[in-house]
Amino acid sequence: MVNHHYATNAQYYYHLHNPVYQNNDGQYYSFCSFDWNQTCGYRSQPNSLPFYLRDEIETLSSLGMMVFDVSKVDRNQAIGARISGRYYSAYNFTKGCLMIKSLTYGPAISHWMLRQRDHTDRILYHYMNDWQTKMSHTNIDSYWTFLSLPIDLSNGAVKFFIDDSTILTNIKMVKVSETPYGLPSDSELVFGQIDDVDVYILGRHGHDHDISPSNVNYRANLWTLKQLGCTHILATSACGSLKESIAPGHLGIMDQYIDRTNVRGGRSFYKVAHIPQPRPFDPTLQDILYKSAIEAGYICHPSLTAVCIEGPRFSTLAESRLYQSWGADLVNMTMVPEVQLANELGLIYATLALVTDYDCWHSDELSVSVDLVTKTLRELSTKAKDVLVRSIKHIKQIDWTKNLENKAMIARNSIMVE
Numbered sequence: 276m277v278n279h280h281y282a283t284n285a286q287y288y289y290h291l292h293n294p295v296y297q298n299n300d301g302q303y304y305s306f307c308s309f310d311w312n313q314t315c316g317y318r319s320q321p322n323s324l325p326f327y328l329r330d331e332i333e334t335l336s337s338l339g340m341m342v343f344d345v346s347k348v349d350r351n352q353a354i355g356a357r358i359s360g361r362y363y364s365a366y367n368f369t370k371g372c373l374m375i376k377s378l379t380y381g382p383a384i385s386h387w388m389l390r391q392r393d394h395t396d397r398i399l400y401h402y403m404n405d406w407q408t409k410m411s412h413t414n415i416d417s418y419w420t421f422l423s424l425p426i427d428l429s430n431g432a433v434k435f436f437i438d439d440s441t442i443l444t445n446i447k448m449v450k451v452s453e454t455p456y457g458l459p460s461d462s463e464l465v466f467g468q469i470d471d472v473d474v475y476i477l478g479r480h481g482h483d484h485d486i487s488p489s490n491v492n493y494r495a496n497l498w499t500l501k502q503l504g505c506t507h508i509l510a511t512s513a514c515g516s517l518k519e520s521i522a523p524g525h526l527g528i529m530d531q532y533i534d535r536t537n538v539r540g541g542r543s544f545y546k547v548a549h550i551p552q553p554r555p556f557d558p559t560l561q562d563i564l565y566k567s568a569i570e571a572g573y574i575c576h577p578s579l580t581a582v583c584i585e586g587p588r589f590s591t592l593a594e595s596r597l598y599q600s601w602g603a604d605l606v607n608m609t610m611v612p613e614v615q616l617a618n619e620l621g622l623i624y625a626t627l628a629l630v631t632d633y634d635c636w637h638s639d640e641l642s643v644s645v646d647l648v649t650k651t652l653r654e655l656s657t658k659a660k661d662v663l664v665r666s667i668k669h670i671k672q673i674d675w676t677k678n679l680e681n682k683a684m685i686a687r688n689s690i691m692v693e
């Protein structure tokens with residue numbers, strides 16, 4: 276594994292919420308990603324970047340950083356970035372490199388799966404390794420052309436590299452096929468290891484975040500993970516807060532849900548099954564997530580109740596107040612039927628809530644919007660990755676056999692007609 280290290284005097288760049296690395300020639304580079312479609316409306320403003328990224332890029336550019344845009348718009352322009360209508364050529368920048376990719380952090384870390392089997396496909400890993408080696412050990416000039424290659428691969432390599440290279444080892448992409456319930460959200464999953472634990476990553480909204488909460492094929496996703504040998508699912512979910520004390524930027528541990536979804540299908544794997552849900556989330560995994568968040572120094576709220584709405588629209592003020600009157604803590608869109616299906620498959624499942632906004636009830640705070648959620652998620656995704664990595668280390672210490680047997684028994688007993 277290439278030994279990346281944080282740039283020691285790169286404090287200017289930390290507002291990116293991304294690590295800034297230095298290669299052996301003392302040049303800086305960093306990566307960031309954003310959701311092009313959601314943040315700046317790809318169809319209507321194809322050449323504009325979200326305002327926060329634009330500011331960052333302007334700052335970095337003025338510091339002599341190279342901007343390397345691998346987002347959809349500049350996919351065919353190998354090196355450079357269009358910012359505020361102006362095209363910035365990579366060659367104009369000498370001190371470093373900022374790569375931009377049009378994907379949110381959120382979906383990329385939506386699911387982390389642990390599994391037990393081994394895979395042998397090494398091609399992509401080899402390729403990634405080569406890329407990383409070039410990145411760290413050569414002059415930036417010489418990897419420009421090299422970097423242009425993965426842009427056209429549309430195989431998730433860039434996304435994966437940006438989001439996970441710092442935490443996963445032995446990384447590769449694993450192709451997955453159609454399930455008896457249809458296609459999962461992605462045709463290939465990122466696979467790697469954390470502390471020798473096998474991990475798969477699957478974004479429930481798909482590679483390009485083009486699957487709305489109601490259209491996520493929750494059954495196909497969970498089935499795929501189960502088939503791959505996953506035993507645990509660490510889910511993340513962007514949530515609005517219904518309580519003053521649970522502020523945007525905080526983390527939370529989901530404990531209960533109130534189901535307000537109404538059109539999504541595929542809620543069971545069976546003809547007739549009644550899965551018990553008094554405690555939908557695994558208590559041991561909940562504790563691990565909580566402990567890991569606190570250990571990392573983040574504000575994290577235990578035992579939260581979330582209202583899962585159908586979406587994709589956000590709530591009206593009347594709805595938001597209604598949910599508050601029910602005593603709920605959060606509102607989100609994807610917990611149902613994901614958690615109940617995970618229970619039907621006997622998986623150990625828990626959700627780390629990423630609090631992105633105050634929904635629309637707060638008189639002094641901005642109402643929820645895609646921009647607000649995306650902006651807050653950038654900060655939260657760094658925290659979430661940290662918590663998930665720490666959690667995996669704790670998970671590894673525990674013998675889960677009895678827990679898994681118990682879950683399998685409850686799942687079996689809930690089936691009336693297969």
Ligand SMILES: CSC[C@H]1O[C@H](OP(=O)(O)O)[C@H](O)[C@@H]1O
Pocket residue numbers: 313381385479480487488511512513514607608609610644645648649
């Ligand atoms: C852009 S806000 C709504 C967005 O957030 C939720 O994502 P997730 O629970 O998967 O983290 C929801 O599904 C929406 O896509």
Ligand SMILES: Nc1ncnc2[nH]cnc12
Pocket residue numbers: 513514515516584589590606607608631632633634635643648
């Ligand atoms: N306020 C909100 N309502 C529903 N889902 C959300 N995801 C993030 N914020 C949300």
